[in-house]
Amino acid sequence: AQTVTQSQPEMSVQEAETVTLSCTYDTSENNYYLFWYKQPPSRQMILVIRQEAYKQQNATENRFSVNFQKAAKSFSLKISDSQLGDTAMYFCAFIDQTGANNLFFGTGTRLTVIP
């Protein structure tokens, strides 16, 4: 069974600084997808970034980038130049290669950006 672990329930970062959120997962599959979702106070689920397991290159989206270590089953999210609008819950998620099954979510990390 797939599991996703986020070991940091809460984190804070000064505005304009960089923060890294950790995520590890467990699976026996070789091909899969990993995601980071952001859930602001409005509670919308917003896709931040996506990584295909077969790609060695780490995904980046503007200020957001990941450090994907497949052998270690680690998928951390780095937020550069943190902004007040980045304050939210962040969920790491896993899905198998077919996308046929549901997303497996981590327990989330609550990030607060301090002005």
Next chain:
Amino acid sequence: GAVVSQHPSWVICKSGTSVKIECRSLDFQATTMFWYRQFPKQSLMLMATSNEGSKATYEQGVEKDKFLINHASLTLSTLTVTSAHPEDSSFYICSARDRIHSNQPQHFGDGTRLSIL
């Protein structure tokens, strides 16, 4: 981009009432939709997987007679909380997978806040 509309966004009703929540894919066809429940400060918990034209698959511990799911078309799934009680108060979120682009991320609705008095 793909849009999923979830309605209503917030509902308050008396105990014993049945409440229906709709999840619509507006610009794509969704053979599969997922229903999640989220308690305050917790992660999303999958309740059931809904496939168009067939019975929903419920996760362990979720009462199918309590949470009725109907997925009658490729663009609409509904979740009905029957005879709701205060313990059913929660945030419910649906997501949908594009039938054609099935390897793309699921698209989430904006959620429904259900409060049972």
